[in-house]
Amino acid sequence: MHYERPSSLKDATRLLAGAKGRAYVLAGGSDLLVRMKGGFIEPELVVDIKAIKGLGDIRKSGKGFSIGAAVPCAAIGESAALKKAWPGVVEAANLIGSKQIQGRCTIAGNLCNASPAADSVPALVAAGANAVIAGPKGKRTIAVDKVVKAPGSTSLRKGEIVEAIVLDKRPPRSADAYLRFIPRTEMDIAVVGAAVNLTLDSKGMVKSARIVLGAVAPTAILVPRAAKAIIGTKLDEAALDRLAEACSAACKPIDDKRGTIEFRKKVAGVLARRAAGIAYKRAGGK
């Protein structure tokens, strides 16, 4: 196995593009090293992107936030500005693993690992986040939900690296929230995850909303019908009932030891409903 630590994106993409065997990007390594340890993969090349300038930074500009691909989730939790603007994204990122894992894991890695149960992905999709992708042929920016194709599979081409996750500037009275269900109190993989991102109008009515479920389908799923159920409302009970029903109906979960289909469907509705309430309050709704 070759280990490389390039100092520029150009070198990194060149190395990945030129690799003969299987090549992997190493940011936090909390998925990659586990797969190596288990003998599931034997990389020919590992490209550590942590020495690339800028990839370890969270940048705030007039357009919003750019979170470098090598930023550990612990640093995301330490960013007061990010927490204020995108509390749901931050709480989702901070639910991944333990403090030890937080010290390493990244949201770009969580996205590219393409697990159906990834905690940060529903929140990022709800947030309408984009992934900036660097490759041998230059850069491109795509919505994060276009990155994950199926469990373990992404739309990244050979040599491409997610360089940063970009979150747009928020209109006023906007907020998001993420909740997940796990059998333990900490350190577990989501059985169901629900993210809600919404914006209120000046009267406290929901103006726009994005509702996303995790761990109930091969990829995180956007549920427009759930959003429609609460747009134009102040989250009255009837609206929340419709939202929960839409979420339960949108699930296509698997049946396994961690949760039955029936359980996951029901919990998806319950969590989305609660997350909507939290986001609504955070946005200033009463």
Added chain:
Amino acid sequence: MNFDASFAAKKFDSVGTRPVRPDGVDKVTGRARYGADFNMPGQLVGAILRSPHAHAKIKKIDVSKAAKLKGVKAVITAADMPDLTDGNSDLYDILDNCMARDKALYDGHAVAAVAAVDAHTAREALKRIKVSYQVLPHVTDVDQAVKPGAPLVHKDTFTAGIDPRPAKPSNVAKRSEYGHGDVDKGFKQADIIVERNYRTEQTHQGYIEPHACVASVNADGTADMWVCTQGHFVFRQTCADLLGFDVSKLRVTSSEIGGGFGGKTHVWIEPVALALSRKAGRPVKLVMPREDVFRASGPTSATSIDVRIGARKDGTITAAQADLRYSCGPYQGMWAELGAMTSFACYDLENVKSVGHEVLVNRPKSAAYRAPSAPMAAFAVESAVDELAHQIGMDPVEFRIKNAAKQGTKSSYGPVYGPIGIGPTLEAARDHPHMKARLGQNQGRGMACGFWFNFGGQTCTDLNIGLDGTVTLAVGTVDVGGARASLSLVAAEELGISYD
């Protein structure tokens, strides 16, 4: 030994105090040495190849490519661990579990092992070993395994404990029965009978430290082993028996132990490490990866237990019966028997019968785990006892007090009890304020009884008085979590000296 009440009111000087444990500083500074923390000069790294099949005939093992790899110093299979057990079936089972002979009996069963100059080379060597398997039907569920027509783990297992011996082989290796009185008569006297089936899954002890050892066999036939174990004398005896060492020529030193909970009372990899070292002529360190710990070191039995208990309206149990099926993995154990012995041992019963079935399945060999077998039996019996108390309309604690074993009770497994504390303990629990504390939302309260014996093992103790008058206590018992402190306190107490 029976409970000795004569110490009950005694005042102690050392016993009961809470000094800092003698092993404490080493453990908080990282200096304490556990199984994997020890190294020897010229040491090799061992690794074990394990079966990916739950049940398969091993047709052929080709180790030639592995042996040729640079840095590989020994490759072994069952052929390198010949059968020296001389008809002792318990020992043979241990040997077979350490290294599969003609069949792989569970996913994770060892089929070959290597020793190489480093871990990477050892792993590469494993990939080069070719095993030809003929996959056989398998059975892993304890209730499925006892059904007629279930795949047989061994074709030559005929249930022991039944007279006459059954004509057909089965996965029930042994039947054992305990009890007294006449349960049929007892159930006729009952006003209410509760009858239920309870199933529990196997659980692993989950000690944080995986099994690890360093073995060194010398040219003169002496050998040394450093190992994390709950009983180094047992390990020494077993390893010596399996590999043909004189016990006196095999020195086993127990390391600090990172949790055992019963799981480190059995040998798993230690004979393999010795066999590798013997073949390579160099010390070999063998550490189980966590995945192997879960795949190939023993969990508890999975169980399926039928319980039937009858009582009169006044709360007197008139009859109690249990049929217990415990999975043993592929080798006969005494797990169901221990379940049968302990299941009703808490109670004073006129009519009681417990029947245990040792069930063979294609899972890792079941191992001891904290009062092995008793918790599952207690779970089943106590669940039924609770339900019975509720049906009678009696407080479950009172119900248990009424039926609790006392001095002179003939226990369900045979002996007559001397002084026994269950009654007073239950009364103390009943009278405790916590039993009456108001419950909050989503809170519940319950209680259950359990029974366990005490077993002894081999050990030895030396007490030396130094020229300066201080006392050294050397005990040949592994300190799993506080023996050094507690035994030093006992010694200080008896000698009338201070612990410091």
Added chain:
Amino acid sequence: MTAIAVSTTINGDDVDVLCRTDETLLDVLRDRLGLTGSKEGCGTGDCGACSVIVDGRLVCACLVLGAEAEGRHIETIEGMANGDELHPLQSSFLEHAALQCGVCTPGFLIAAKDLLEKNPEPSEEEIRFALAGNLCRCTGYDKIVRAVQDAARVMKGG
């Protein structure tokens, strides 16, 4: 072969070490440098027994490549005491009997040290949350939590 040279700082000392590219930092600490205080309980980041601090971040050494240690500052259990003087957390673990078999203890101490450096007055809930990545099978955690609470008090000068 594919050994590479890594220059790093461990517990304040400069260290040069050769390692394979696929070796973890835990392998390097234990097998190359003899620093066996960090334990491998799982090798997959689940048990926390190999907790170390790398450039101020708490991590599992089993999920870091040895190669990544280049130029970093690493703190392990072996550097926690100042010579003969135990760290207040170490003393507190002893006083509160917050250890039995002790194999998880180095990881707990490093994780607790990281916590108290970032949050000198954690609540019980914060302590339990921060230590959720460290598994202990003996103690039931309660004594560990109390030991950390007490050490926090001592470190504050209370």
